[in-house]
Amino acid sequence: MIRESGNLNPGQLKRRALSEMHIRFGSSWFHSEPGFQAVKKAFFEAPELFAGGEVIWKTRNKAVRKVTLPAEYGGITLAFKDYAGIKPLRYALRCSKTALEAANYRAFTALGIPMATLLFAGDDRRNFRLNRSFLATRFAEGYVDGREFLPGGSLRGTPEQKEFIDRNLVYVAGLHSIHCFHKAVRVFNFLWKPLGDGKIDIVWIDVASCRFLSVPGCVFRKYMVKDLAMFFRDLELPDEELRNALENYRKHNPNCALSGNGLFEAVRAEAARPR
Incomplete structure (x- = not known):
């Protein structure tokens, strides 16, 4: 069974998660979960690590890559979901898919559902125009679908x-x-x-x-x-x-x-x- 969420209903849990990530529509934002500052550092200092990861799923607008970070960036393996080529104005005043997914990860975890560990999420925006959105979770080593x-x-x-x-x-x-x-x-x-x-x-x-x-x-x-x-x-x-x-x-x-x-x-x- 799922866990009780105290005085918050599940929809409020999701809205709180969005608020705590400090999402914005007008400009770029980035949220990393506590304890994963090294992963955040890697994303900004060594973007080639993420761009060069092993592609494990790809569609027209989305790529999911398996990325293993070197020891100086924590040495963990993660699944990096990257949306590009999105219709930029469609999300001008709306949450991106990755923002909503990150909020769901946080809300579902609070409800006791065994989720993959969320590491970070963010949007690349300029003047409300969504250019790119992304999300990373810890790669579930040893698990299969x-x-x-x-x-x-x-x-x-x-x-x-x-x-x-x-x-x-x-x-x-x-x-x-x-x-x-x-x-x-x-x-x-x-x-x-x-x-x-x-x-x-x-x-x-x-x-x-x-x-x-x-x-x-x-x-x-x-x-x-x-x-x-x-x-x-x-x-x-x-x-x-x-x-x-x-x-x-x-x-x-x-x-x-x-x-x-x-x-x-x-x-x-x-x-x-x-x-």
């Missing part, structure tokens, strides 16, 4: 697969109970490593799209179903396994407003839709 649990994967049907599904759904259920729409509940965004005897450790990454929604439960229901359908569309579980997984989910989401069979039918129908 869940693609080997997909049909044809080498770990299909193993105890680790069940643990991977059940553990992640506990956190998804907790977020849904406070009306957080994840929007990217996929096996590629949940990292894991074996601990033995079918047990695993998990780490979440890529939470740029997550939104806390102030809507009634009857409205949030469709977002809940969309998240779950996205997860199970990839996994293609047999009906009995899907029912069991969703029953585990319902146990951890006290605000799920659907019966066991109702949730099963809704998720199965949504998962059958084309992407």
Whole structure:
């Protein structure tokens, strides 16, 4: 289950995170988490280390690089997400994707979700024009994503697969109970490593799209179903396994407003839709 957030609701946690990072729209800003001043120093003194990292994911506007810093800059390995070529005026008076993702990292960590460690985030802006945005997390050494649990994967049907599904759904259920729409509940965004005897450790990454929604439960229901359908569309579980997984989910989401069979039918129908 997710952790209580005291007197703050989850949306307030996110807004507080944005405030504490001192984001600005009119000019550039940079935030580093406490304890990582050497990493900040590396970013400004040796940008070639970040530009020359191993590319592990790339799209038209985004590159994710694995960067290992030398000892004088802390010697850690990090995942560096760099957005460039963005429509500059689209974010003139809006938070960049990396600002929102950094705030989600901080809010989710406060809620007890096992997130990758946030190191820094920032925007390169001039006169409200967003030129570039970036974010870095500690690289999760020894962890892999869940693609080997997909049909044809080498770990299909193993105890680790069940643990991977059940553990992640506990956190998804907790977020849904406070009306957080994840929007990217996929096996590629949940990292894991074996601990033995079918047990695993998990780490979440890529939470740029997550939104806390102030809507009634009857409205949030469709977002809940969309998240779950996205997860199970990839996994293609047999009906009995899907029912069991969703029953585990319902146990951890006290605000799920659907019966066991109702949730099963809704998720199965949504998962059958084309992407």
